[in-house]
Amino acid sequence: MKTKLTRIALLLAAIPLTPLAMAQTKEETKKAVVKEETVVVKEVTVIPAPGTLAAVINDSVTFSILAKALKAADLEATLGDLKGSYTIFAPTDEAFMKLKEGTLDKLLLPENKEKLRSLLMYHVIPGQFISSDLKNGEITTANGEKVEIDIKGSTVEVEDSKVSKADLIVKNGVMHSVGKVIVPKSLDGFAGLDED
Known part of the structure; x- marks a missing residue:
């Protein structure tokens, strides 16, 4: 029991x-x-709207370095958006190749993203300006600094860089090709950049 x-x-x-x-x-x-x-x-891929500044730059062999720089600076979405309107003085690959050796590589480093953004936005003016709209004098760029525009007859120069191809009108603005990377005063001397 x-x-x-x-x-x-x-x-x-x-x-x-x-x-x-x-x-x-x-x-x-x-x-x-x-x-x-x-x-x-997952890495998010930005696909610019067709016919925008970013799409035209991405599709052109002349601006492959600019396309890479825009992506590194997270500016594809800005220039690929149909909501904004911009004028860009787009440096060609040849213009980027004129930079001192190692300058572009340094700018493309993740820790220099803000400097790269500032440099690229110095080439952008809010609003749409075809060459006949541009006047002699200074105009404020998207990075907040002023750029000098010089009109000599039918020739347009921005900071002593001649516009080689003007007035490519797209859905969200206008693009002018330039043969030199223009440098804002705030970046003068960084990574070999100068205002020569």
């Missing part, structure tokens, strides 16, 4: 522990699953 009672007592004592033990096992399993979960971070 004692043996029967002992067995029953042991069985009764074990019953309340079983759900607790099972709960702990389930929780430990959940923790193990959570620890093994892999987080996948």
Whole structure:
């Protein structure tokens, strides 16, 4: 009889522990699953609206370095948006190649992103200006600094860089090609940039 009672007592004592033990096992399993979960971070690709400044730059072999720089500076979305209107003095690949050796590589480093943005936005004027709209004097750029425009007959110069191809009108603005990377005063001397 004692043996029967002992067995029953042991069985009764074990019953309340079983759900607790099972709960702990389930929780430990959940923790193990959570620890093994892999987080996948997808890189967001910005696709500029067709016919925008960013799309035209991306599709042109003449502006491949500018396209790469715009992407590195997170400016593709700005110049690829139909909501804004901009005028860009777009440096050609040849213009970027005129920079001192190593300058472009340094500008493209992630830690220099803000400097690159400032440099690129110095080539952008809010609003749409075809060459006949431009006047002699200074105009404020998208980086907040002023750029000098010089009109000599039918020739337009921006900071002593001649506009080689003017008035490419697109859905969100106008593009003028320039043969020199123009440098704002705030970046003069950084990574070999100068205002020669």
